[in-house]
Amino acid sequence: MNSLNTKANIKSPDEFYAELLAVHEGLSKAESDALNARLILLLANHIGDRQVLSEALQAARRKD
Amino acid sequence: MSKIFEVPLYPYQRSPDQDARAPVRHKVVVVGAGPVGLALAVDLAMQDVPVVVVDENDKVSWGSRAICFAKRPLEILDRLGCGDPMVDKGVVWNLGKVFFDKRQVFDFNLLTEQGHKRPAFINLQQYYLEQYLVDRVRELQAEGKPIELRGGSKVLDVSQDESGAELTIDTPDGPYRISAEWVVACDGAASPIRTLLGLEFTGRVFEDNFLIADVVMEADFPTERWFWFDPPFNRGQSALLHKQPDNVWRIDFQLGWDIDREKELKPENIDRRLKAMLGDEISYQLEWSSIYTFQCRRMERFREGRVLFAGDSAHQVSPFGARGANSGLQDADNLAWKLRLIMDGKSPLTLLDSYDAERVHGADENILNSSRSTDFITPKSEISRIFRDAVLDLSERYEATRPMVNSGRLSVPCTYDGSPLNGPDCAAMPERTRPGSPMVDAPVPGGWLLDRLGSAFHLLTIDAEAPDTVSVDGVACQRLALSTSDDHDGYLRQRYLGNAAAGVYLVRPDQHVAARWDHYDAAAVKAALGKAMGR
Ligand SMILES: Cc1cc2nc3c(=O)[nH]c(=O)nc-3n(C[C@H](O)[C@H](O)[C@H](O)COP(=O)(O)OP(=O)(O)OC[C@H]3O[C@@H](n4cnc5c(N)ncnc54)[C@H](O)[C@@H]3O)c2cc1C
Numbered sequence: 001m002n003s004l005n006t007k008a009n010i011k012s013p014d015e016f017y018a019e020l021l022a023v024h025e026g027l028s029k030a031e032s033d034a035l036n037a038r039l040i041l042l043l044a045n046h047i048g049d050r051q052v053l054s055e056a057l058q059a060a061r062r063k064d
Numbered sequence: 065m066s067k068i069f070e071v072p073l074y075p076y077q078r079s080p081d082q083d084a085r086a087p088v089r090h091k092v093v094v095v096g097a098g099p100v101g102l103a104l105a106v107d108l109a110m111q112d113v114p115v116v117v118v119d120e121n122d123k124v125s126w127g128s129r130a131i132c133f134a135k136r137p138l139e140i141l142d143r144l145g146c147g148d149p150m151v152d153k154g155v156v157w158n159l160g161k162v163f164f165d166k167r168q169v170f171d172f173n174l175l176t177e178q179g180h181k182r183p184a185f186i187n188l189q190q191y192y193l194e195q196y197l198v199d200r201v202r203e204l205q206a207e208g209k210p211i212e213l214r215g216g217s218k219v220l221d222v223s224q225d226e227s228g229a230e231l232t233i234d235t236p237d238g239p240y241r242i243s244a245e246w247v248v249a250c251d252g253a254a255s256p257i258r259t260l261l262g263l264e265f266t267g268r269v270f271e272d273n274f275l276i277a278d279v280v281m282e283a284d285f286p287t288e289r290w291f292w293f294d295p296p297f298n299r300g301q302s303a304l305l306h307k308q309p310d311n312v313w314r315i316d317f318q319l320g321w322d323i324d325r326e327k328e329l330k331p332e333n334i335d336r337r338l339k340a341m342l343g344d345e346i347s348y349q350l351e352w353s354s355i356y357t358f359q360c361r362r363m364e365r366f367r368e369g370r371v372l373f374a375g376d377s378a379h380q381v382s383p384f385g386a387r388g389a390n391s392g393l394q395d396a397d398n399l400a401w402k403l404r405l406i407m408d409g410k411s412p413l414t415l416l417d418s419y420d421a422e423r424v425h426g427a428d429e430n431i432l433n434s435s436r437s438t439d440f441i442t443p444k445s446e447i448s449r450i451f452r453d454a455v456l457d458l459s460e461r462y463e464a465t466r467p468m469v470n471s472g473r474l475s476v477p478c479t480y481d482g483s484p485l486n487g488p489d490c491a492a493m494p495e496r497t498r499p500g501s502p503m504v505d506a507p508v509p510g511g512w513l514l515d516r517l518g519s520a521f522h523l524l525t526i527d528a529e530a531p532d533t534v535s536v537d538g539v540a541c542q543r544l545a546l547s548t549s550d551d552h553d554g555y556l557r558q559r560y561l562g563n564a565a566a567g568v569y570l571v572r573p574d575q576h577v578a579a580r581w582d583h584y585d586a587a588a589v590k591a592a593l594g595k596a597m598g599r
Contacts, residue, residue, distance in 0.1 A: 005464070006461075006462035006463060006464045007463050007464060008463050008464055008465075008466060008467045009464065010467070010468075013467040013468045014433070014436050014468070014470060014473065016468075017436070017440075017451075017455075017468045017470070018436055018439075020451065021439070021444075021447075021448050021451065024445070024447045024448070027447070029446055029447065032446075032447040059458075059461075059462070062461075
């Protein structure tokens with residue numbers, strides 16, 4: 001069974017981060033929220049694995 | 065005892081040029097005795113190119129300036145004969161800690177790679193670097209090398225034609241003029257020469273202010289770099305603590321955009337901030353305090369006829385990532401040998417186009433990296449801040465987002481990919497030493513690889529035969545023969561051979577790789593040498 005990979009896994013992280021912010025450029029907060037929602041759904045579909053998705057949801061929810 | 069930054073190091077002295085009827089002609093005049101101007105002048109003088117440095121001042125730099133020096137600039141300073149005092153005096157550090165709100169989210173080790181003479185970084189006040197460079201100038205003068213340093217000499221005007229440039233220089237005895245085949249403007253971010261020539265300096269100003277304090281205190285904080293995002297003592301902003309020699313600590317407080325500068329700079333306000341950060345019981349002396357606004361910008365071209373620009377005059381970056389002085393030293397490193405070849409009549413003027421191409425490429429890489437760091441530290445929008453805080457939040461528990469935490473990506477030299485000077489590559493060899501790359505140090509019998517390369521072209525052979533010298537029109541390239549049978553820890557193989565059985569590297573005088581092969585081929589090496597000379 002697969003589990004959520006929480007090790008660093010993105011090549012050129014600075015470049016990715018800059019691109020992530022760049023797609024939000026010029027959007028209102030509401031538009032950015034909507035973009036994020038679409039992004040999550042696309043990535044979730046790509047991952048597909050229910051177990052991994054549940055773990056990711058719980059990891060994101062957890063906050064001290 | 066007076067402090068090093070209070071002592072005149074090169075006080076004004078009248079020069080015979082001031083009594084000459086017509087402007088005296090020099091080979092190279094460097095304007096500005098900051099780290100870049102001094103390094104360039106030392107490099108030129110060591111290569112027997114006569115050089116005059118003029119500076120309106122006569123002391124080391126004033127105020128909080130560079131503290132972090134990276135490995136590549138230290139290697140350049142080794143070549144110039146100033147590496148040892150830097151590293152002897154400097155503080156070596158490896159560990160960084162990142163704090164968010166009230167807690168430490170993670171720490172990181174620079175995990176310095178083994179098999180290098182120099183550490184990844186040292187911390188040292190910029191004024192020490194400048195002092196060591198001035199000491200080196202004096203040493204070269206004692207050896208009879210053609211180098212002159214004129215303090216109290218302020219450039220007021222510049223004009224040029226095809227064969228050279230003329231400068232008007234103000235002194236306590238009044239103005240005089242000199243001319244030069246080449247003028248290199250190392251006159252800092254506010255470059256008067258750039259302004260006099262009407263050249264643009266465009267880019268981004270970050271809408272933020274940083275209070276930077278250098279304090280002398282006896283403190284037992286470890287030798288680590290501590291960076292805080294949104295700490296209780298500086299809500300909504302960031303802060304940095306970093307150690308320098310002589311018990312001096314660099315402290316940065318991000319202040320935001322709308323501030324009252326005068327109020328922030330009052331000693332009682334700085335005291336309040338320092339105590340909130342470090343505890344009420346600290347006792348310290350303030351060495352410097354100032355408020356900076358940062359920008360990332362560069363000139364469109366680093367050459368304008370007979371005037372070249374190097375260091376902050378050509379490009380300016382925000383200090384997150386320590387790229388200002390570090391990249392300026394790489395400009396000097398890139399320029400000195402090219403000027404020498406041109407003045408010796410060995411290379412065409414167009415060789416200088418490669419200075420522009422290569423160092424503009426370096427500046428762009430530095431600007432990109434420091435802009436990204438600054439954007440992480442100062443999020444530009446609500447959504448950027450949300451992502452930034454999410455990255456920090458997750459980093460406490462998961463490694464996944466740690467590589468995205470960006471409080472400054474520490475300076476590494478760029479590879480001149482696509483440079484007009486690059487020759488053939490060899491696919492079996494490691495990527496990190498491809499043409500355009502700075503040579504990677506490695507232990508060799510009796511010392512270090514980079515120390516075996518001077519300021520000339522070299523042909524490095526590893527398990528390969530080649531003649532002792534290869535020449536193109538009087539420019540000689542000496543062979544440095546190494547063997548993997550002495551390479552006990554395998555660094556040479558790892559860094560230079562990869563899957564190749566043998567290696568032949570053509571190395572430029574600035575210790576960048578020009579071309580490489582897995583065997584010696586006389587015609588190919590000569591062609592590559594000619595190309596690296598800009599022919
Ligand atoms: C707070 C802060 C922190 C920094 N931290 C780092 C760091 O950690 N690492 C790093 O690499 N860089 C850092 N930097 C950047 C670094 O200080 C600069 O990049 C570096 O000083 C540039 O050197 P330079 O020789 O190009 O110019 P400068 O050091 O500015 O020297 C210019 C010289 O030109 C002279 N001059 C100017 N006008 C004239 C004239 N008309 N006639 C004659 N002479 C003139 C000046 O007197 C001066 O001596 C930092 C900068 C700041 C402000």
